[in-house]
Amino acid sequence: MNDIITPIIMGIMLGGLYALIALGLSLLFGVMRLINLAHGDFVVLGSYLAYGIATYLGLDPILSLIIIVPVMFGLGFLIQKYIMSRAFAVSSDTPLIIAFGISLIIQNANQIAWTPLSRGLNTGYSHASFFLGSLQFPVIYLLDLIAGIVVMLLLREFLTRTYLGRAITAASQDKRAAELMGINAKRVYGYAFAIAMAFAGIGGVFLGMTFPFTPTSGISFLTIAFGTVIIGGLGSMWGTFLGGIILGLVQTLGGYFFGPASQMLIVYVIVLVILAIRPQGLFGR
Amino acid sequence: MISKIKNDFLIPATLVFIILALLPLIGAPRSWVLYVFLFFIYLAMANMWNLLAGYSGLISLCQPAFLGLAGYTMAIGTWVGVPWWIGIIGGAIIAALFALLISGAVFRLSGIYFAIGTLVVPEAIRMVFYLWKPVGGAMHGAGAGYMIKGIEGVSQHAIFWLAAVVGIGSVYLMRFIIKSKLGLGLASIRDNQRTAASIGVNVFRVKLYTFLISAFVTGVAGAIYYLNQGYIEPSATFNVRWTMVMLLATVIGGIRTEQGPIIGTIIVVILYFALARYAGYSFLIQGIILIVIMLLSPQGIMGIIKRLFSRKGVKN
Amino acid sequence: MTDQVLLKISNIEVFHGTFQALWNLSLEVRRGEMLALIGANTSGKTTLMDTVSGLLHPAKGIMEFNGYDITCLDPYQIVELGITQVPEGRRIFPEMTVFDNLMIGSYCSCARKNRILNLGRVYELFPRLKERKKQVAKTLSGGEQQMLAIGRGLMADPKLMLIDEMSLGLAPIVIDEIFKALKKIQERGITILFVEQNVKRTLEEADRAYILENGRVALSGTSAELCEKDQVKKAYFGIDECAI
Numbered sequence A: 001m002n003d004i005i006t007p008i009i010m011g012i013m014l015g016g017l018y019a020l021i022a023l024g025l026s027l028l029f030g031v032m033r034l035i036n037l038a039h040g041d042f043v044v045l046g047s048y049l050a051y052g053i054a055t056y057l058g059l060d061p062i063l064s065l066i067i068i069v070p071v072m073f074g075l076g077f078l079i080q081k082y083i084m085s086r087a088f089a090v091s092s093d094t095p096l097i098i099a100f101g102i103s104l105i106i107q108n109a110n111q112i113a114w115t116p117l118s119r120g121l122n123t124g125y126s127h128a129s130f131f132l133g134s135l136q137f138p139v140i141y142l143l144d145l146i147a148g149i150v151v152m153l154l155l156r157e158f159l160t161r162t163y164l165g166r167a168i169t170a171a172s173q174d175k176r177a178a179e180l181m182g183i184n185a186k187r188v189y190g191y192a193f194a195i196a197m198a199f200a201g202i203g204g205v206f207l208g209m210t211f212p213f214t215p216t217s218g219i220s221f222l223t224i225a226f227g228t229v230i231i232g233g234l235g236s237m238w239g240t241f242l243g244g245i246i247l248g249l250v251q252t253l254g255g256y257f258f259g260p261a262s263q264m265l266i267v268y269v270i271v272l273v274i275l276a277i278r279p280q281g282l283f284g285r
Numbered sequence B: 001m002i003s004k005i006k007n008d009f010l011i012p013a014t015l016v017f018i019i020l021a022l023l024p025l026i027g028a029p030r031s032w033v034l035y036v037f038l039f040f041i042y043l044a045m046a047n048m049w050n051l052l053a054g055y056s057g058l059i060s061l062c063q064p065a066f067l068g069l070a071g072y073t074m075a076i077g078t079w080v081g082v083p084w085w086i087g088i089i090g091g092a093i094i095a096a097l098f099a100l101l102i103s104g105a106v107f108r109l110s111g112i113y114f115a116i117g118t119l120v121v122p123e124a125i126r127m128v129f130y131l132w133k134p135v136g137g138a139m140h141g142a143g144a145g146y147m148i149k150g151i152e153g154v155s156q157h158a159i160f161w162l163a164a165v166v167g168i169g170s171v172y173l174m175r176f177i178i179k180s181k182l183g184l185g186l187a188s189i190r191d192n193q194r195t196a197a198s199i200g201v202n203v204f205r206v207k208l209y210t211f212l213i214s215a216f217v218t219g220v221a222g223a224i225y226y227l228n229q230g231y232i233e234p235s236a237t238f239n240v241r242w243t244m245v246m247l248l249a250t251v252i253g254g255i256r257t258e259q260g261p262i263i264g265t266i267i268v269v270i271l272y273f274a275l276a277r278y279a280g281y282s283f284l285i286q287g288i289i290l291i292v293i294m295l296l297s298p299q300g301i302m303g304i305i306k307r308l309f310s311r312k313g314v315k316n
Numbered sequence C: 001m002t003d004q005v006l007l008k009i010s011n012i013e014v015f016h017g018t019f020q021a022l023w024n025l026s027l028e029v030r031r032g033e034m035l036a037l038i039g040a041n042t043s044g045k046t047t048l049m050d051t052v053s054g055l056l057h058p059a060k061g062i063m064e065f066n067g068y069d070i071t072c073l074d075p076y077q078i079v080e081l082g083i084t085q086v087p088e089g090r091r092i093f094p095e096m097t098v099f100d101n102l103m104i105g106s107y108c109s110c111a112r113k114n115r116i117l118n119l120g121r122v123y124e125l126f127p128r129l130k131e132r133k134k135q136v137a138k139t140l141s142g143g144e145q146q147m148l149a150i151g152r153g154l155m156a157d158p159k160l161m162l163i164d165e166m167s168l169g170l171a172p173i174v175i176d177e178i179f180k181a182l183k184k185i186q187e188r189g190i191t192i193l194f195v196e197q198n199v200k201r202t203l204e205e206a207d208r209a210y211i212l213e214n215g216r217v218a219l220s221g222t223s224a225e226l227c228e229k230d231q232v233k234k235a236y237f238g239i240d241e242c243a244i
């Protein structure tokens, strides 16, 4: 009986991480109706950047965020400015196809830089654990949860308290009206993409400390992020958090009942089933 | 001028294809024959992707599921005594049935949701074949890998010609579909889905038919590919690289045109040939080409040709 | 004399794709006036407003505002120069609070420094918005939403305010209230160009008016002049009396 408590608590903690990697996807969808097929690969890129920084500079992955966040932010701004903004002008399918192209480019670039081997971010506290009663849990999972909550709160403050944040919210609710308020939609989109990318980077760092990754892991992270968003309903931050927790639980309980090898398969199937029966999300309108 | 090209391209194209199909007989180098074989296989798949993405508005990213399921059906069939040629047909039918199975779910999704829903499908199947070996002994390594049994008597030439028939057939199939009632329905949906529905076009059924046809033909092409390869395993089979081939060929040539996939497939195969040494950079290069084409000439080479002709027309 | 003209539109032609909505249209807005735009549905009033706001660009013709050529500017640049639009259907941001909606109104850099001042003025003009500043905008009544939309426009510190379909779906009492507010706004030196379906009421309130027909200016003049025209009487009043 005590056995099942462990996967449940781990699933909840994992939920913070999943919400974290879903935030960027959700933001971009909310602001420009783009489901960024490359999001998972952006996450993996974040993991690899941390890996590279740890390897060459010996910096702790969490500290390396000081470098990773601005790099990803800048990259996101450039991608939006020079590629995506043009794609939106071509046709509604173009951004999707281009995101697919970007996804494969990043995958390949990661492979060239780091070989196809599976990597992980190891730190002094990688194998540390803490106790809840008599149950033992990895410290990393706790960090995942904390990171998810912190980033979500920061995003919330940003969106409601700053002009840029309000502009992003406004543009996602009514682009035309936002433009009439003097909001430069192109710039707002640029920042939104940049922020989404920075979040992907943060997510990548924590994911990389939690699970091993390869250049082709992007698709499973994309599926997790997308599933989280779908379950939680788009646009709702607490929904996203809940979605993350549900998906985290699906994974850990799936692993508990069917063995760790099939836990990702169960996640995929659940995402597909939800997509099929309630594409607007479990908690969506 | 443009309509003339449109009407006439089938005959010269067929002639070129037949010449290509005769290559093995005149003792062309093996690698050439292999590339022409790939051309025919990719051509059929690109045509089917164009049918979905170009003509039906379905950006399908689950084509690897269709070709993989057909390939696996054929391969497993040879392990239980089913002849390979029945396996190809049976595999294609399984692919179409699978398309039917998921259609109810994925068709509820519009646009971008459809794309992401279909993207997950081959991933999920790949995992299934990582975990499950339908026949034969225990797993060796990662995933269910199978040799194709009992094809020692089948000549390489026969497989090559099979591919040629499917490749050329797919071009004629596209023409047939576009000229048929189904094609009319597609055209009206493309113009405006709601109007189409209001004038009595059953949008769901029209899309379903194209989805099934596409799954079937992609399945046939996939099974022939694995017949030629002689073995099948999950990670290379349910792999986005297939989607990339179809997408790239269609986009380079010109999406939503009949000639586009033909031109595009030729270029893609030449590209693979030229880049064979840089296989490690393949996605990088293809991705960049894809993005550049989408941004600079969204209608691909056919778009450029049309523009050139219309400009000439204005001058005269 | 030209100094009196705040916005000068000369011979513009505007298309929606291939459909031409405005034909060789010229129009002048004078400083400090309250100018009305009248016309049947589809006559191109919204198209004209969107063109001034930079959401659409004319294929031909020139628009000058306060001495600047604004023909090719983007919406955000136009707001920066001092033109704000209260769009048809209000288009407030439904999920944001009243306060956040107003704050978004002061997004442009020219308006940010005065936002506290302007906020006070808006609350003075529409005390109801102050009472409801924490409320989510979509839960406001139609009239309150229109007040919010106008208030949001004022937050941009405009020189010229465009108001489309001002009183659509509002009760007469609310319309009176809004017209009163417009007078106060005008007194503060803000020029107003508004679209309103009720022609009689419009001519009572406005200083001048333009009448559009099929994307062209059919008539223009002061309200009193227009009231005298037989065309106007026949088309819009149906009887031979005019309010003024």
Ligand SMILES: Nc1ncnc2c1ncn2[C@@H]1O[C@H](COP(=O)(O)OP(=O)(O)OP(=O)(O)O)[C@@H](O)[C@H]1O
Pocket: C016, C017, C019, C021, C039, C040, C041, C042, C043, C044, C045, C046, C047, C048, C088, C165
């Ligand atoms: N996005 C668009 N695409 C195509 N045609 C448009 C578009 N917007 C407006 N039109 C056309 O332009 C013409 C003018 O429309 P507009 O909205 O400017 O009229 P209006 O005078 O504001 O009408 P209303 O009183 O109904 O608001 C109409 O014939 C309309 O059909």
Ligand SMILES: [Mg+2]
Pocket: C045, C046, C047, C088, C164, C165
């Ligand atoms: Mg209008």
